[in-house]
């Protein structure tokens with residue numbers, strides 16, 4: 001076999017295209033005659049619509065059509081509830097265009113289609129909508145009070161869902177505890193802010209009746225299924241392609257956003273291609289967000305620090321609608337005990353409607369909130385008991401021989417019980433302790449203090465259930481002319497490097513170069529079985545599906561090559577794009593094998609001659625293909641994971657507080673992570689680092705600011721502070737590799753890993769740095785300079 | 799039922815001006831709407847879609863091109879303002895079908911891109927810095943400073959910093 005590429009730092013196949021500016025994102029696709037759509041959006045968080053007048057707008061030169069709820073036919077519906085769950089009663093979802101009521105600032109009220117975006121925006125301003133504003137409450141805690149105005153009259157106290165989950169016997173365990181630590185933590189709302197906004201383009205072919213949709217989505221096959229069902233078309237008449245996508249981070253997984261239905265509808269109706277390219281402001285006010293939760297967490301422990309029980313109650317802001325069900329809250333509630341053995345858990349959440357943009361997952365999906373809650377609580381417990389933060393964790397971490405560690409009674413987001421499959425938690429903690437220099441830190445801290453500086457060490461552990469089902473597939477075909485290997489899978493990429501890691505998996509089985517493996521993903525015209533890209537699942541689920549498929553193709557190739565080379569199958573090896581007789585220089589190219597396995601009538605090239613009917617190697621004593629045999633070197637297979645596979649890691653940081661600017665400076669940041677076997681460490685590190693930067697962003701910079709009327713007051717990149725290179729510190733990344741026992745490749749997901757523990761780590765470091773100020777510290781995210789100022793200035797006054 | 803297709807107007811009521819400029823070495827003459835952004839002109843009129851837009855308000859740097867030798871944000875310039883100017887976009891950087899520019903190569907070698915959306919803007923900005931300075935300060939801090947006009951949401955920047963350092967070395971600018 002050729003040198004194994006699995007586990008090596010192979011360069012990415014896709015890069016040269018991007019580097020030359022030859023990527024093709026939705027807005028780059030050349031659609032002659034394309035029309036542009038834009039939206040009239042609600043300026044009120046909650047209002048009745050009494051009148052919509054489109055006449056002036058419609059008469060503007062260059063305007064082709066204006067749609068309101070009255071002329072969109074069967075699209076005038078409440079959109080589907082994507083993930084139903086019993087704990088939601090009468091779950092509310094949005095309509096593509098508002099009818100009678102609006103529920104958040106930014107909700108789509110009308111769609112304008114015009115010859116260009118400039119005209120469309122002008123016309124949108126001329127659409128005259130009369131609103132009767134209603135009272136609103138956007139504050140999560142106040143929204144559940146009896147006095148709060150209701151977002152939906154159907155839901156008293158604005159409660160969308162209420163779920164209690166219990167593991168073990170928390171009531172009994174609490175009674176046995178010597179000590180209880182109670183804290184309240186809060187994480188604010190944020191947004192994915194991918195550099196490419198959401199975008200969709202559609203073209204309808206009136207001759208073939210085929211609708212083609214280019215959608216910057218993480219879930220092209222779901223979009224295809226949804227469009228076919230809503231438009232009542234054959235699935236085969238709808239092709240959805242996720243072309244190059246400029247980042248997703250969860251925001252692009254939900255379907256349908258209104259534009260994803262209305263743009264195809266307009267293309268079909270108007271007979272011209274139509275596109276909608278969201279601008280940045282629309283991305284802030286019109287595309288889903290995540291994060292706001294308030295946790296009251298309690299740890300019941302013995303006096304020597306063993307946690308016997310955990311109780312957590314949290315409010316989860318779900319925005320005005322709940323199309324994605326309770327996914328985020330459920331992930332948070334089932335991750336709440338982190339990496340610890342805590343056998344008794346009582347966790348309850350209430351998902352709350354607020355008149356704000358809908359909440360669906362953003363990278364991390366509930367995990368950063370859960371991690372922040374449990375890790376800040378562990379720090380507090382350590383302080384309360386006079387233990388070190390390393391000690392308290394060491395005492396409670398799940399030991400290597402306790403895997404699989406099951407939390408009976410907690411049901412994860414895949415509908416299966418929480419079962420953490422494998423890991424080396426203690427080793428990871430030891431490693432981070434050493435790498436951050438914990439032993440020498442007290443001296444450093446002492447010295448800094450003597451110089452009037454504040455230095456702290458922060459620490460946080462995280463776990464991450466990854467690689468959720470239900471399944472993905474892989475299709476592989478060796479091309480008879482070029483010998484190149486074509487691979488398809490149904491989910492889509494947004495920059496993760498799927499094309500390269502999947503190519504590595506295939507290259508290892510077939511003995512070809514990584515760059516000769518060509519991946520098509522996210523195109524329902526190429527492969528149309530599968531689910532989507534979310535929950536750090538691509539490498540686990542599609543990766544293993546492709547691996548299984550490659551094994552089948554390898555087998556077929558060896559059988560056929562052995563036949564051509566007239567040797568036994570065990571004497572054939574695949575390498576360098578050829579099948580070789582072992583220990584000899586006899587070989588045949590994979591192209592020739594692929595050609596020979598396709599019985600031909602016509603010799604279109606030299607290799608094809610060998611496959612024609614009178615050629616010596618062809619079969620002359622029966623049908624060219626036996627029953628059940630298929631032509632070519634091709635196969636399709638699927639992988640369906642038994643349950644989520646749990647990755648984990650631990651972060652540590654040394655943080656310095658600047659007295660003057662009240663800012664937190666990361667002096668050193670170390671992270672250990674374990675995502676099982678790594679297919680490509682460079683790509684893994686890229687994912688971790690990217691996640692970490694988003695973690696820093698959410699910890700120190702980013703927050704969606706919503707005023708009391710429900711307006712987002714920082715809906716732009718001037719006021720919403722996405723960090724530049726100057727704000728992100730260098731980070732040391734170290735790997736542990738505990739193979740997952742749950743899939744053949746032994747891999748776990750890594751997409752979200754980096755962001756989860758950053759908030760808890762930096763808060764922990766700041767609290768340590770400012771320990772001498774006797775105040776509860778850093779229990780909410782993001783941490784702003786004024787929060788630091790509040791801690792420091794009190795002391796100054798004293 | 800098929801409905802009658804509306805006639806599309808060929809243009810809007812916007813006033814237009816004729817502009818003439820150089821783009822990637824080619825002379826271009828076009829009639830443009832007076833309010834068209836340069837970024838839209840480059841992307842949709844000239845079909846050079848390698849220049850991206852991430853915010854259209856001058857913050858993200860995705861639309862960075864080189865205007866008269868200086869890196870500039872094409873989303874904050876009107877197409878009519880570019881009359882008589884010399885523009886260079888990402889499409890001019892590598893040799894056609896041939897080798898990548900050393901900065902591009904350093905990006906690939908250091909895994910300095912993921913989704914690739916910010917990449918052209920990053921590269922145009924770095925090229926203009928490299929061209930206007932005979933030496934590049936390759937300290938961590940000053941490379942980060944050099945990159946501080948371009949947002950990247952995917953990479954966390956570490957590998958981009960590495961790529962700049964690597965490119966400076968390859969080009970003898972360190």
Ligand code: FES
Nearest residue numbers: 852853854859873
């Ligand atoms: S698109 Fe020009 S700076 Fe963002």
Ligand code: FES
Nearest residue numbers: 912916950951952
């Ligand atoms: S690589 Fe995706 S934004 Fe930079």
